[in-house]
Amino acid sequence: MTTTTPWWRDAVVYEVYPRSFSDASGDGEGDLEGLRRRLPYLSGLGVDALWLTPFYTSPLADGGYDVADYRDVDPRFGTLADFDALVADAHRLGLRIIIDIVPNHTSSAHPWFSEAVRTGEGRERYHFRDGETAPNDWRSNFGGPAWSRTPDGQWYLHLYTPDQPDLNWHHPEVREEFESVLRFWLDRDVDGFRIDVAAGLFKHPDLPDLGALGTHAPGSPMYGRPEVHEIYRNWRSILDSYPGERMAVGEVWTESPEDLALYVRPDELHQAFQFHLLLAPWSARAFRETVQTCLDSPSGRAPTWVLSNHDVIRHRSRYGAEERSRSALMFILALPGSAYLYQGEELGLPEVFDLPDEARQDPIFFQGKGIGRDGCRVPLPWSGTQQPYGFTTGKPWLPQPSDWGRLTVEAQERDPSSMLSFYRRALALRRTLRGTLPPTLEWQEWPHPEVLAFRRGDLVCAVNFGEEPVEFQGDVLLASGPVAEGRIAGGGAVWLRS
Numbered sequence: 001m002t003t004t005t006p007w008w009r010d011a012v013v014y015e016v017y018p019r020s021f022s023d024a025s026g027d028g029e030g031d032l033e034g035l036r037r038r039l040p041y042l043s044g045l046g047v048d049a050l051w052l053t054p055f056y057t058s059p060l061a062d063g064g065y066d067v068a069d070y071r072d073v074d075p076r077f078g079t080l081a082d083f084d085a086l087v088a089d090a091h092r093l094g095l096r097i098i099i100d101i102v103p104n105h106t107s108s109a110h111p112w113f114s115e116a117v118r119t120g121e122g123r124e125r126y127h128f129r130d131g132e133t134a135p136n137d138w139r140s141n142f143g144g145p146a147w148s149r150t151p152d153g154q155w156y157l158h159l160y161t162p163d164q165p166d167l168n169w170h171h172p173e174v175r176e177e178f179e180s181v182l183r184f185w186l187d188r189d190v191d192g193f194r195i196d197v198a199a200g201l202f203k204h205p206d207l208p209d210l211g212a213l214g215t216h217a218p219g220s221p222m223y224g225r226p227e228v229h230e231i232y233r234n235w236r237s238i239l240d241s242y243p244g245e246r247m248a249v250g251e252v253w254t255e256s257p258e259d260l261a262l263y264v265r266p267d268e269l270h271q272a273f274q275f276h277l278l279l280a281p282w283s284a285r286a287f288r289e290t291v292q293t294c295l296d297s298p299s300g301r302a303p304t305w306v307l308s309n310h311d312v313i314r315h316r317s318r319y320g321a322e323e324r325s326r327s328a329l330m331f332i333l334a335l336p337g338s339a340y341l342y343q344g345e346e347l348g349l350p351e352v353f354d355l356p357d358e359a360r361q362d363p364i365f366f367q368g369k370g371i372g373r374d375g376c377r378v379p380l381p382w383s384g385t386q387q388p389y390g391f392t393t394g395k396p397w398l399p400q401p402s403d404w405g406r407l408t409v410e411a412q413e414r415d416p417s418s419m420l421s422f423y424r425r426a427l428a429l430r431r432t433l434r435g436t437l438p439p440t441l442e443w444q445e446w447p448h449p450e451v452l453a454f455r456r457g458d459l460v461c462a463v464n465f466g467e468e469p470v471e472f473q474g475d476v477l478l479a480s481g482p483v484a485e486g487r488i489a490g491g492g493a494v495w496l497r498s
């Protein structure tokens with residue numbers, strides 16, 4: 001069957017959080033060279049593309065989502081030459097590279113902002129205001145007010161940390177700068193961009209109070225402003241002007257599926273993350289409704305399924321049991337669309353809840369919005385039986401649990417029943433099925449209400465959300481665990497050919 005489907009439409013994309021992936025320099029923080037050396041592992045895993053979270057020059061006030069130089073690599077992650085070597089090697093192995101673009105805010109260490117504070121020049125590129133009190137009632141997403149003061153008493157807006165001042169997208173230089181940044185990386189051969197806070201960028205020009213409105217509600221003065229779509233139309237034309245199928249996926253939080261759909265109109269972004277499964281409880285009904293809502297929405301043209309990322313509690317811990325994590329993977333890999341995996345989920349890593357306070361680095365923890373996201377960012381265990389588990393020759397920037405020896409790549413590679421072996425089997429099988437399955441699904445009636453099953457062509461995926469085993473019929477292509485007497489265990493799943 002010949003197909004003209006663009007690669008990203010049904011790709012499996014693996015999110016790399018470079019600081020925690022693999023450290024070649026020995027300073028305790030992952031880097032691009034560490035990642036490059038591990039590329040054979042990722043190609044062997046069977047993913048199609050890597051999405052790298054920010055590695056740009058940054059004080060790391062928010063894990064690199066505070067960019068001081070959009071055209072360079074932070075020394076702790078390496079150099080531009082390391083980046084080029086990484087892209088070249090990845091491409092040789094058939095892996096595409098998507099990088100993060102952070103257009104809503106810069107770092108306070110960005111020359112534009114530091115100069116604005118020091119000399120007053122260029123303040124119009126940000127949102128500066130005078131006044132005795134903060135200009136409005138907006139709150140930072142990480143807790144506390146969204147306004148801070150410069151030493152001379154002016155207020156500036158920051159929807160995240162005070163070290164991430166929001167840019168004023170009504171200023172033409174801001175637009176021009178990001179167009180140039182996109183070209184800079186496209187010229188270095190990246191295959192796509194993940195756009196941070198993609199519904200942000202523009203604010204209502206009057207900066208009115210939010211009042212009782214939800215931050216992301218229709219009509220919010222903070223997010224989802226109509227002007228942003230012109231920017232994405234423009235970016236799309238830049239992407240389309242390059243050879244190959246360059247793409248963009250937006251991190252878009254909206255309250256309504258209709259609003260989400262606006263970002264993936266044919267001349268805008270290629271995809272927008274559908275985060276709904278992140279929020280769905282472990283239940284047949286919730287999963288079915290979530291998927292159906294996503295597919296019904298106009299953004300369902302290019303579905304993206306996500307179980308974990310660097311901002312949420314790892315799904316191994318959300319779902320409680322390992323078998324459920326395997327089943328959830330089988331579920332999303334069988335759906336039409338693309339799947340975004342997060343580093344370490346293939347090892348079944350749990351969230352690390354008990355990090356000592358003094359080790360924590362996430363600004364969410366310090367700004368009072370909860371325990372923060374460090375627990376899903378703990379460096380990966382590669383080999384050995386104790387910290388640093390082959391991640392570094394130094395001291396890992398976050399401590400690793402003492403019982404991760406059984407979860408290392410080295411330990412799991414030897415074990416055909418491990419999570420890693422299971423991921424490899426599932427991803428290999430999905431590759432062989434790619435292009436043979438229709439782009440839609442049909443829900444299947446099942447005698448047991450706690451089983452959720454759907455068909456795509458010859459493939460049936462059935463997940464048992466209940467506790468008790470249930471019977472099934474058909475030839476098993478893949479199972480989340482041992483299949484005894486034609487039964488799917490509680491929390492288990494099967495792919496059947498029938």
Ligand code: NOJ
Pocket residue numbers: 062063065102160196197251310311
């Ligand atoms: C979303 C990113 O995924 C998150 O890690 C970051 O803190 C915020 N955007 C702000 O850039």
